[in-house]
Each structure stands twice: as C-alpha cells, then as structure tokens.
Amino acid sequence: HLEMLLERTLLGEEITSSAQVTCMLEDIITKKNSYAQTDPSTQAQAEKTEDAINKPKEGISLSEFDMETIQQGQSQGYQAYEIHVQLRENTMLKSVRVYTIFQALEAVGTIIKCQPSAQDLEDERFDIDFFIIFVTQETSDTMVTLIEGISEVQSATATLLPLQQTAVTVEQKEAEEQSPTSAVQARGVFADKFVRVETDRLDTLINLVGELVISRTQVLEMAKEMEQSDTNSTIVQLDRITTDLQYAAMSLRMVPIKQVFDRFPRMVRDLSQAKDKNIQLELYGQETELDRSIVNQISDPLVHLIRNSVDHGIEPKQQRLAQGKPEQGHIQLGARHEGSHVLIEVSDDGQGVDVRKVKEKAIKKGLLPANHLGELSVQEAINLLFEPGFSTNDVVTDVSGRGVGMDAVKSNVEALSGIVEMEPTPQVGSKVTIKLPLTLAIIKALLVSTQGQTYAIPIQSVRENLLVSCNQIKTIQQQSVITLRNKVLPLINLAEVLGNKETEMNGTISVIVTEGQNGKIGLIVDELLGQQEIVIKSLSALLGDIPGIAGATVLGNGDVALILDNSTLLKTRSEGNG
Numbered sequence: 001h002l003e004m005l006l007e008r009t010l011l012g013e014e015i016t017s018s019a020q021v022t023c024m025l026e027d028i029i030t031k032k033n034s035y036a037q038t039d040p041s042t043q044a045q046a047e048k049t050e051d052a053i054n055k056p057k058e059g060i061s062l063s064e065f066d067m068e069t070i071q072q073g074q075s076q077g078y079q080a081y082e083i084h085v086q087l088r089e090n091t092m093l094k095s096v097r098v099y100t101i102f103q104a105l106e107a108v109g110t111i112i113k114c115q116p117s118a119q120d121l122e123d124e125r126f127d128i129d130f131f132i133i134f135v136t137q138e139t140s141d142t143m144v145t146l147i148e149g150i151s152e153v154q155s156a157t158a159t160l161l162p163l164q165q166t167a168v169t170v171e172q173k174e175a176e177e178q179s180p181t182s183a184v185q186a187r188g189v190f191a192d193k194f195v196r197v198e199t200d201r202l203d204t205l206i207n208l209v210g211e212l213v214i215s216r217t218q219v220l221e222m223a224k225e226m227e228q229s230d231t232n233s234t235i236v237q238l239d240r241i242t243t244d245l246q247y248a249a250m251s252l253r254m255v256p257i258k259q260v261f262d263r264f265p266r267m268v269r270d271l272s273q274a275k276d277k278n279i280q281l282e283l284y285g286q287e288t289e290l291d292r293s294i295v296n297q298i299s300d301p302l303v304h305l306i307r308n309s310v311d312h313g314i315e316p317k318q319q320r321l322a323q324g325k326p327e328q329g330h331i332q333l334g335a336r337h338e339g340s341h342v343l344i345e346v347s348d349d350g351q352g353v354d355v356r357k358v359k360e361k362a363i364k365k366g367l368l369p370a371n372h373l374g375e376l377s378v379q380e381a382i383n384l385l386f387e388p389g390f391s392t393n394d395v396v397t398d399v400s401g402r403g404v405g406m407d408a409v410k411s412n413v414e415a416l417s418g419i420v421e422m423e424p425t426p427q428v429g430s431k432v433t434i435k436l437p438l439t440l441a442i443i444k445a446l447l448v449s450t451q452g453q454t455y456a457i458p459i460q461s462v463r464e465n466l467l468v469s470c471n472q473i474k475t476i477q478q479q480s481v482i483t484l485r486n487k488v489l490p491l492i493n494l495a496e497v498l499g500n501k502e503t504e505m506n507g508t509i510s511v512i513v514t515e516g517q518n519g520k521i522g523l524i525v526d527e528l529l530g531q532q533e534i535v536i537k538s539l540s541a542l543l544g545d546i547p548g549i550a551g552a553t554v555l556g557n558g559d560v561a562l563i564l565d566n567s568t569l570l571k572t573r574s575e576g577n578g
Contacts, residue, residue, distance in 0.1 A: 109136025313350030
C-alpha cells in the first residue's frame with residue numbers, strides 16, 4: 001500500500017482528501033503489526049531483544065521437576081519462598097554482589113531457581129533486581145535481614161510460595177507430550193548422566209564413610225596382634241576397598257574451582273577501568289577440584305588478593321613505562337594439585353612490597369617503636385601486612401585502604417586449615433600462595449602424646465619431626481630456642497600451652513616443627529605415635545569454641561583424641577603472655 005501511495009504521488013495522480021491518506025496509512029500499520037505477530041523471524045528478534053534486557057518479571061515459572069523438589073522439601077519441614085532482591089543504583093561488580101547473596105543463602109537453605117538465569121546474573125545481563133526461588137527452614141524475616149546486611153543491597157522481600165502449581169506447568173507438560181523431540185527427552189538424557197542430590201544426604205554419606213574409616217583403623221589395630229595369613233590377607237583387602245570407597249565418597253563433594261575463578265575477569269576489568277590502569281588477568285588450572293565447602297569459603301580471600309594486586313601491586317601506566325615495564329600489567333590466578341593439597345596462586349608483575357613504606361605505616365600505627373633502628377627485612381614487612389587494621393594506602397577507597405584485606409585473607413584461610421605465604425620481589429612483583437587441604441572431613445594427622453594424653457596435629461601444618469638433645473637448647477629472653485639449619489627456632493612446650501604440667505626435658509626430646517603465627521615453631525611433646533587418617537568430629541555445643549582445639553576424633557583403639565589448631569593455640573598463648 002505504501003508503494004502504491006508513493007507511485008501514485010510520483011505520477012502526479014491527484015489524491016482528493018487527507019482522509020484517504022490517513023486510511024491507507026492505518027491499513028499499513030495494521031498489516032505491519034499483524035505481520036510482526038505472525039512472522040517467526042520478527043518474533044524471534046523481539047524475543048532476542050527482550051532477553052538482552054533481562055528484566056525480571058513478577059513471579060518465576062517453575063517446571064514440574066522444580067515443583068517436585070519444593071514439595072519434597074516441604075514434606076521434610078522446609079518452606080519455599082520467592083525472594084525479590086534489589087541492588088542499589090550504579091552498583092559496581094553486580095555479579096560479585098549476586099555471588100555473595102547466593103553464598104549467604106546457601107548456608108541456610110537451597111536455591112531452586114533464579115530469574116534472570118544464573119548465567120545472566122554472572123555475566124551481569126540484568127538491571128538492578130532479580131528473583132530467587134529458595135527452600136529453607138528459616139523465617140522470611142531472617143532471610144531478609146541476612147540479604148539486606150550485604151553491601152550494595154537496596155532491599156529484599158521474601159514471599160511464601162504456595163503449594164499449588166500454576167497453569168504454566170500444565171502447558172509445558174502438554175507441549176512436551178505433543179513434541180517427540182521435546183524437553184522430556186532432553187531431561188531424560190540429562191538424568192542418565194546426573195542425579196540431583198541434597199548436600200545433607202552427601203554429608204550423611206561422608207559421616208558414614210568416616211565411621212567406616214574409624215572401624216577400619218580398629219580392625220587394622222587388631223590385625224597386628226594376629227598372625228593368620230588368611231585373615232591378614234582378607235583384612236588387607238578390606239583396607240583397600242574401604243580406602244577406595246572413602247575416596248569415591250569424597251569425590252562426590254568435589255567441584256571445580258572454575259565457578260569461583262570465572263567471576264574475576266569482569267571484576268579486574270571494572271577495577272582497572274576505575275583505577276585507569278591497563279591490566280590483563282590470566283587464569284589457569286580452573287578444572288582443579290576442591291571440596292564444595294572450601295570452594296564456597298575461598299571466594300572472599302581471593303577477592304581481597306585480586307583487589308590488592310590491582311590497587312597496590314600494578315603501577316599506573318606512566319610509572320610502568322618510566323620503569324621500562326610494558327604499559328599493560330599482568331595478574332595470574334591459578335590452582336594446581338600438590339600431593340594431598342591444592343595450591344591457589346595469585347601473582348602480579350607490579351611493584352612488590354615497599355619495605356620503607358611498610359615501616360613508616362607500622363611506626364605510625366604503633367606496631368613498631370618510633371625509635372626503631374635499621375630497615376625491616378622482607379619477611380618482617382610481610383608479617384606486618386597480615387596484622388589486623390594494617391594498610392599501606394593513605395586514602396580509604398571502595399577498593400582498599402580499610403586495613404581488613406590481608407588480615408581477613410589469613411584468618412579465613414587458617415579457618416580452612418590452610419596456610420598463606422607471600423613472596424614479594426621489590427619492583428618486580430609479588431606472589432601469594434594459598435595452600436589448602438583437599439577436604440575438611442577426613443584428614444591425615446600426626447598423633448602425639450604429652451602427659452599421658454593423645455593429641456592429633458593435622459599433617460599439613462607439620463613441617464618436620466626432630467630429636468633434640470637437651471644440651472642443644474638455649475634460652476634467649478626467657479624463650480627456649482634451638483638452632484636449625486643456621487636459623488633460630490623457638491620452642492614451646494605443648495603440655496604448658498594446654499595448661500598441664502610441663503614436659504621434663506632430660507636427655508633427648510621430641511620436637512615437631514609446625515607453622516606458627518609468625519613463622520616456624522617447635523612443639524615439645526613426650527612421644528610421637530605415628531600418622532593416621534582421622535575423621536574430624538565437632539565438639540558439643542555445650543563446650544563452645546575452645547581456643548586451640550579444632551575438634552575431636554576417635555582413634556583405632558577407641559580412645560578420643562583432641563585435634564589441635566596450631567594457629568589459634570599459639571596465638572592465644574602469645575596474647576596471654578602479652
């Protein structure tokens with residue numbers, strides 16, 4: 001019609017009235033709208049545009065599988081909620097905020113579905129609000145308080161989800177029955193490969209395997225007293241099968257660290273733009289697997305380390321060029337296995353640690369005396385960086401300067417029975433290594449005896465065992481020390497730290513070299529009993545948190561041994577002495 005109208009106009013044909021033009025234009029618009037509603041390509045383009053915006057709609061359409069999951073939870077005393085979360089305007093690193101919210105919620109329940117999708121939320125393809133379907137035993141007020149306590153969250157509302165299924169599920173079911181290549185077949189293929197299991201059930205399985213490991217240790221202790229070859233061979237086979245079952249059960253909780261690493265490229269890009277720096281982030285070892293509980297808790301320490309590399313490590317463009325460095329800074333984040341541990345490494349090619357600046361800040365904050373003479377060593381500067389409230393930034397910004405970065409990293413990693421090590425090279429860069437155990441449920445420990453009591457020390461914190469003659473022990477400022485490979489090693493009597501009578505030091509004594517708060521420390525014990533796989537059992541709530549004790553375990557002979565937490569144990573002692 002439009003072409004006809006133009007052709008008639010060009011040929012000079014007279015159009016008698018404006019009403020005729022209006023009528024023709026209305027006809028064109030009507031046909032155009034009708035065509036847009038029926039044409040697949042136009043409709044697909046409209047849907048694509050709508051998906052790109054990803055504006056959350058009121059309510060989430062739940063599939064039949066989702067509803068079955070919710071109903072199963074409700075039968076066990078859980079309630080399903082639809083949570084609407086709204087972030088503040090101009091929120092930076094929205095994906096990090098979403099991850100923090102998910103992490104907080106997963107600690108008290110299970111996330112069933114979100115809208116927009118998890119991938120869209122991770123890629124920040126949403127405005128400032130989103131919806132979550134969540135199953136928990138907590139109240140709605142508790143969840144709202146939990147979410148609104150997270151930084152950059154404007155508001156949160158939680159609405160109880162009714163049991164009745166909406167018509168969407170019926171329509172989906174009819175569509176699936178009519179289409180032979182529908183989602184039913186896709187779901188069937190998916191179900192053949194994967195089974196959705198609650199983490200509580202996995203935890204129950206791990207606990208049962210732990211009890212089996214204890215029983216295996218008891219059987220092995222009994223086997224040492226038996227000499228029948230047939231019985232011993234059967235016990236050896238039982239040991240092997242139990243070990244295989246243990247590793248198979250532990251592997252069910254293993255997840256790749258990729259889900260944490262994938263959040264950092266966008267964060268580095270946003271921070272580098274905010275700081276007017278050119279920074280490239282390189283990831284490696286993303287398929288390295290860790291226990292799910294550790295992966296959920298390692299995100300915050302890595303955020304602090306990446307922020308420090310961007311803000312403190314990588315220099316501004318002009319400064320890098322003046323130093324002969326390329327304009328683009330380089331940060332590496334990776335993970336790899338090393339024995340029964342996982343190493344997570346964060347390195348950059350920035351300016352490293354400025355020892356002089358660290359000393360000035362330490363004197364200003366009272367961590368060093370004002371008349372401190374001489375320069376700090378690199379290791380002493382590193383120890384100061386991990387002190388609470390310490391920061392080398394003069395101005396507090398959104399990125400750093402509050403003095404909670406490296407201290408929080410050390411505290412969180414030590415809570416996971418891990419170790420943080422830093423290797424700075426001035427003007428060249430720095431490298432931070434986090435060493436974590438593969439799992440926190442079943443670990444190897446060194447059993448020791450002091451004052452007739454047996455204690456377990458996690459093997460990852462043990463560096464070496466020594467037999468020391470008493471005439472090698474010296475006293476410096478009321479502190480017993482020995483010289484180990486031309487370095488001074490402080491000695492601490494374990495019985496004294498635990499509040500018992502000190503071990504008598506006559507003849508030769510046993511010393512365990514462990515990683516303390518400020519370096520290596522030797523623990524004096526009565527006897528070394530050997531290594532053993534132990535199952536960590538938490539202490540009763542009636543006892544509460546006991547400094548220096550991480551839990552308890554049942555040994556092969558049926559005795560109960562306390563598991564020592566070296567970092568808090570020695571820290572508590574030093575504070576008591578202070």
